[in-house]
Amino acid sequence: MQIVHTISDLRDALAGRGRPAFVPTMGNLHDGHLALVRQAKPLGSVMVVSIFVNRLQFLPHEDFDSYPRTLEIDAGKLHAEGCDVLFAPAEKDLYPQPQTFKVQPDPRLADILEGHFRPGFFTGVCTVVMKLLACVFSGGPGTAVFGRKDYQQVLVIRRMVEQFALPIDIVTGDTCRAGDGLALSSRNGYLDDAERAQAVQLSQALRALADAALQLGASLPALEAQAVERLRKQGWQPDYLTVRQRADLLPPAEAPQPGQLVVLGAARLGGTRLIDNLEF
Template sequence: MVTHHAQPLVVTTRAHLARALAPNPPTSSAECGRTAAQTGHEAAVRPHSADGSAGRSVDNSSDNSVDGSGKAARAVVMTMGALHAGHLELVREAGRLADQVVVTIFVNPLQFGPGEDYERYPRTLDADVALLATAGADVVFAPTREEMYPGGDPIVSVTSGRIGTVLEGKSRPGHFDGVLTVVLKLLHLTAPDVAVFGEKDAQQLLAITRTVADLNVPVVVHGVPIVRDDDGLALSSRNAYLSAADRAHALALSGALLAGREAAASGRDAAAVRAAAEGMLAATPGVVVDYLALVDPTTVEDVPQTYVGPALLLVAARVGATRLIDNMAVELLAAPRPANPGGTQ
């Protein structure tokens, strides 16, 4: 049986987005100021399922954002396009949480550093919109750089603080400042009750959560678990850059995280957990490690040797010419008590 999905309403300007999100929104792209021939996409209202959520939320909103069914009015999913199954799971989760789902597609120049892949980052809007129709998006906001940053890069931006200077922030200076600046702009423009993000970008999710809390932004930040291919590779738009050989080598990232998790589950300490993961990476050709860290998931600070409790094992590595990141939750257990050699109390 073939399931037919309505095309989401596609808008590219802030003014048209405001009209699309108004109480009585237009029913086509033409009514938002663009003809159907210009966009190729028509709008429709889609009923969302009321299934439960498997993700984790941090609530900084007021209760009036939720209707009588327990669902929020609007959720947003922010992307840079080049969508894959992981993005679509975010959209489906947003539909379980809210009556209206807005997806943003914007390759944000502020979060790319010199020599990174801003210019060659895949831009596949038509294919992305077709995929979003299957996942149930209602509105797609796909602005240009000029629309998001009129007059050039902003003079005022968000500073990510210490979270933005370690691990991914240390490797990519200014990255999180750029991320948080565009996230706050998009939250302002879309006015969601819930913002859905993937847990694959764990440090980014923490930075966004702290920003929303510290600045009293009235939105629920909801994290969704990593989506992986059958062989364990975390889904990423940058996987498209991998050759067949590179892709095989890239499996060392998830393999290393699993090795660390198994070490933790067997009662090994923090140093042994790191060593187990490092061993897997060192044994794989073509993988150049940027960082491997075992951190407190609430601060991204390294856990001490004697730490007991939940932790996050993160890795960033270059596989061939492609830089990939991954992470996995681990639970460090209390060290087993040594046996009494004398057999007495």
């Protein structure tokens, strides 16, 4: 596996190697990331993974400085999975000048849910993803794989790629979960033992809300409010638990129909903010 740190070295490493299959990450890799690498590898002739903790998508009070950086361990995991090229730029490599040109996503999709509670988050995401795609796919078309745990992010990126007519196929991978149902996340490492045992309550709350939405026939806002209150009573600080249409993340216009919906949630447990979703 070749490890490169600059854009020019990345392009040199990919020159003449055909169609890239690309998985962008912020590192501190877990089994969910590695599952995306395994999914992506047969989709191209050269397997590329990036590791970059993107300052632009962190709010001032968030965990940019403390976000775990484990490059050596991550490189070993990627080598074992057969990754061909690891792109691990420093900030000065990816942003040699202040990134004053930014990608502004459609606010109808990007300013709700995560975007409401983390203003500017998707501008930071779109800007770094656009730049990474420009670096990796400068030689021609290819495939990029993203995990559906970040459900809204995948929709935003897919829309961005479509509207800019980028020659890139966006493929999604299933959320990987621990045995108790907790969605794998690099931020799970912030949880202490007691919090880790409690963390599965988020996925349980989402499942209960999905079931109630299909079975009870009550108004969705009332069911969502009840779900938030139950989670709060268990010691969480919920931002949202909500039922939305998969296609656009808007509230369902009619009675919920299975196969078209997703339930999404974000809540803080202690000092750790977790997100999850379930399609139903």
